Amino acid sequence: xxxxxxxxxxxxxxxxxxxxxxxxxxxxxxxxxxxxxxxxxxxxxxxxxxxxxxxxxxxxxxxxxxxxxxxxxxxxxxxxxxxxxxxxxxxxxxxxxxxxxxxxxxxxxxx
Amino acid sequence: xxxxxxxxxxxxxxxxxxxxxxxxxxxxxxxxxxxxxxxxxxxxxxxxxxxxxxxxxxxxxxxxxxxxxxxxxxxxxxxxxxxxxxxxxxxxxxxxxxxxxxxxxxxxxxxxxxxxx
Numbered sequence: 542x543x544x545x546x547x548x549x550x551x552x553x554x555x556x557x558x559x560x561x562x563x564x565x566x567x568x569x570x571x572x573x574x575x576x577x578x579x580x581x582x583x584x585x586x587x588x589x590x591x592x593x594x595x596x597x598x599x600x601x602x603x604x605x606x607x608x609x610x611x612x613x614x615x616x617x618x619x620x621x622x623x624x625x626x627x628x629x630x631x632x633x634x635x636x637x638x639x640x641x642x643x644x645x646x647x648x649x650x651x652x
Numbered sequence: 653x654x655x656x657x658x659x660x661x662x663x664x665x666x667x668x669x670x671x672x673x674x675x676x677x678x679x680x681x682x683x684x685x686x687x688x689x690x691x692x693x694x695x696x697x698x699x700x701x702x703x704x705x706x707x708x709x710x711x712x713x714x715x716x717x718x719x720x721x722x723x724x725x726x727x728x729x730x731x732x733x734x735x736x737x738x739x740x741x742x743x744x745x746x747x748x749x750x751x752x753x754x755x756x757x758x759x760x761x762x763x764x765x766x767x768x769x
Contacts, residue, residue, distance in 0.1 A: 549692065584742060584760035585695070628695075640758070642695040 544568060547629050547643040554619055555651055561615040562646045564629030571641075573632035574605055574612045578625045579645065585628055588614075616648075624650045655679050658743050658761035666769050667733060673764045675726040675743030683748045684726040685758065686718060689740040701726060702748060733768045740765050 546565045554560045566574075574591035589596065591603040591612050602615040616623055629643035656677045665671050677684060686698040698712045701720040715737075717729040726743055744758040 543694075545694065584762050586760070587757045639697055639700075640695075644692060644694045 543643075544641045545629055545631050545643040547627075547646045549644060549646060551647040551649050553649050553651060556619060556621055558619055559615065559617045560619055560648065561613055562627065562648075563611050563613045564643050564646075565609075565611045566629075566631045566641070567610070568631070568633050568641075569610065571610075571631045571633050574603075575630040575632075575640075576601075576603060576612075576614050577628040577630055579628055580625045588627070619650045621650050621652060624648060655759050656743060656745055656761035658741075658764050660764055661762060662765050662767075664767045664769065665730070665733065667735070669733075670729070670731040672730065673728040673741055673743075673766075675728075675761055677724055677726075677743075677745035677759070677761075679745055679747075679759060681745040681747045681759070682723050683746045684720060684723070685744040685746075686726065686728050687742040687744065689742055689763070695742070699728075730766075733766075735768050738766055738768045 544567050548562060552560055552562065576588040577585040578588040579585040589598050589601060589603050591605050593605055595604045600617045604613045612629060614627060626645040626647045628645045631641045633641060659674045663671060683702045685700050688696045688698055698716065699706060699709055699718040715732050719727040719729060728741065740763045742763045743761040746756045746758045748756055
């Protein structure tokens, strides 16, 4: 089983719609969770951290479910510029510098 | 953005060549990383340098040799590579606090797209 698993997509979504995708992780000692965004042929950039209580940043909402070991990302009122690959990232306790990355979910917003 | 720069951006090399990838960070960070990104696969951490000392080496083949002369510069020396080493090589940096497991955001360079013939 992969340590961090994501649906590779692509998710084809019309502009203005709401889209959500999940990421599951296998290590129950996972401590910190993040969503990174990677545009085509560009480097990954931090989108948002995921807190236990859930958090929102504009149109983006991240949730953590420790019992079921998954995190989610919800994008409301999607824009064409949201088209990208979204990478789920997990930091495991006692592994200071090692982030475990998912392979990413590709999102395509269509006009 | 010029926080983390990488050169060259593209590299084509034969299996018998020797080349080096360069990374420079202008963010005053104390940790630097090399990652390998292959198509449709997760980022693979290769090496970590914290305070100029290598702290992680994820069983990377010896044909990849890192060098960190100071906290701002990181090199990846390549020799006798294999075609399966073709990938995007990403450098990242972060500001880490020793003795804690607090994660700080990693900032990535644009990457070097490597093709091994």
